[in-house]
Amino acid sequence: MKAIRTKIASRALGPGDRLPSIRRFAESMGVSPSTVVEAYGRLEAAGVLRARRGSGFYVTGADMPPMALGEMGSPRERAVDPFWVSRQSLDAEADVLKPGCGWMPANWMPNTAIRKGLRSVSRAAEGVLADYSTAYGSPRLRRLLIGRFAEEGLALPPEQIMLTSSGTEAIDLVCRLLLRPGDTVLVDDPCYFNFQALLRAHQVKICGIPFTPAGPDVAAFESAIAQEQPRLYITNSALHNPTGATISPQTAHRLLRIAGASGLTIVEDEIFADFEPAPSPRLAVLDGMERVIRIGSFSKTLSASIRCGYIAARAAWIESLVDLQIATRFGGPSPVSTEIIAAVLEGGTYRRHMDELRLRLIRARKDIAEQLASIGISPWIVPRGGFYLWCRLPQGQDSAVIAKRCMEERIVLAPGNVFSPTQSAACFMRFNVTQMADPRILPALRKAMQTG
Template sequence: MEADKPTRTEALMEVVRMRIANRSLSPGDRLPSIRDFARDMKASPSTVAEAYARLEAEGVLRARRGAGFYVTGVDLPPMALAEMGEPREQSVDPFWVSRLSLDARASDLMPGCGWLPASWMPNGAIRKGLRAMSRGEAALLTDYGSTRGALELRRLLIGRFAEEGLPATASQLMLTGSGTQAIDLICRLLLRPGDTVLLDDPCYFNFQALLRAHQVRMVSVPFTPDGPDVELFGQIVAAEKPRLYITNSALHNPTGASLSPQTAYRVLSAAAAHGMTIVEDDIFADFEPALSPRLAVLDGLSRVIRIGSFSKILSASIRCGYIAARQDWIDGLTDLQIATSFSGPSPVAVSIITGILTGGSYRRHMDDIRQRLTTAREETASRLASLGLVPWVIPRGGFYLWCRLPEGLTSSDVARRCMQERVILAPGNVFSVTQSAGPFLRFNVAHMADNRIYAALEKAMKA
């Protein structure tokens, strides 16, 4: 016998349940008014009212007098991988790791992400900074930031540059909303659609994503344990005439390698010979036990632009970056920042960062982080080696290990299989302009303590 057909009220109740199940409605969301839902569903208001009332009786909805119906904190079933959208070819998409890591659930394991765990960060100092800021002048909480950012933090950075041997003045330094915004502003100032930009291969995947947005042509140079392959570097610069070269000189992302002095001099010579500007992203500087060569220091901010931020060392949610460059470029970049953001970074963020850097605990924090990373790096390398994953180089610091898979395995396949276990990896080709890093995975050693990661890796590799 045919099953009884659901009533109109039951059908409307199922519509609401489905919207909650597929996350169109989340706990705390307000439902459409009875009148609006009745119009949309071509039902009578009385039928909608009955459906809402029955869902309230089931505990799915909660009525608020005069305010309508709201979704309660119902327990939702885990969203299946298929419901999240099939990755397709996103294993070679520079956005792939970013999407998965930024949208991850709290229970997901993220050995492929690019930041330290929250428990490693200076949370006590951040909370202290928030309390101090809340007692400060009201303007700090409500006003725009200045066009180049607070002078106190800029002077602090200038002092740190001087310790490296990089002389700079306040007119050569500006604060930005983030390190990514710093690169975006530089691209807006110096590039036009169709220009050529040189990248390392592999390189940080968001360099590629951002450059695609600027509609420029990307060429790449193979990266070695000492920096870019200098023979090929000179040939590519001479042949392709790139406007910019964007790189990490120290603790390179994703490989962890650092520039050698010989390579640094030859890179600068090639850039000078062909009129190329270098953007040196120094975001990992404080993770080094001792400073390796820096292009900006050797060049003196003539042809090299230094950028950085505080997201890796202090907090990714308190956003602030910086640009150090020639004064005329800083003048142009400042105008662009006004045009695109109206002001410099949030005074709230700048105040907290300045307080931490001057508060006396920062050096102890970084000493502790470097020690913890050394231990984690050694333990992770050993455990990965037992699975046949070999580090390309053992970095001097930082939190990345760039590892080669055993022969015959492809990192995109391994990453997709690990996603089924809710383990988010960073497959090699998301970092490669030429798609030549298929056998590699980038691991964040600070996120590698959980045994489930190694179990998922082993299962995926065997599959």
């Protein structure tokens, strides 16, 4: 009973999640099945679990404890879950290598342009330095976004765009507006691991749609909608995280047709858009912002320190999201930050930086793919851009075990199952090619796969 309550308290099990079968759980805990029968029964009586005829036990939404409350343990003691990768990456000391992390090394970023932006803002008007931002955020930066969208054939008025403090905050605000505990949300399987952490914080049920090299599996998407009546589908367009895949025009069109018929709202996160060699289909553009909410940020290409994200959506939704942002943050991103970002984007420096970066990444992906191939690790697809390689490990290897072994060597990896809502990616690993120059990584990986 304690083990299950701890899992619920630590959000390892969320509302609507099914518990392991009695036999499997008894085996994993080293107790008799009758003990598990009794524990499940008591938790059911306490309202923590609900039994469904012929289908097992489920966590009830209604009886979720307040979140976490210190029962989660320190990061190093934790299970290899989405938080594990985030915390290990964010708090890594200088000597730790991070092929599992989700950003490029600082010296790959356009720092000269950022330094110039900081100097320029140091001379800005007093209001930029001292005041809160306007409710929707910097008109200058929003105009730049309108210009970008117009290039794609999507004409948006300013009241359909707001700025946020990060891309994650953008999705969080949308979830706060549209979701209620117990709702179902579709995500890709695999998907960006923090989507799962975020959705757990909203106490919703997560349903994974198998991801193919051309986007989500359309048949699975359609049947999930029929069976689960989800409120939202959250996906990465442009370059999918973790796979680096791009949605095909046909898949994009079909998804929207199905979503339209069922009233589903889609959140399209285009955070890796600027890494694309040429723009791929955007659900928001095809849809004309009827049911798609488009979000993005500058953290991957410009700076993760000078934080800013955006939301483009129906005007009425944006209006409510702006209120929600005032209630929960008292406003959007720092005017200092948005002025720096606008200054960097407006100049030609950023465009040249991205042109060079794309070439550098082609070489890095090729180089790292060859190195990984030499130890039997092969990419699932060859991505068109970005810095991720989603790779299959040699037969029989468990990426969580390898990640734990490499952590002992001070190397942070991103094992497949932290990305997989169905825990079906144990034999996959996401590699960040920009974080793999150190010669210690390959030997450590090889050794971790040979041990045990």
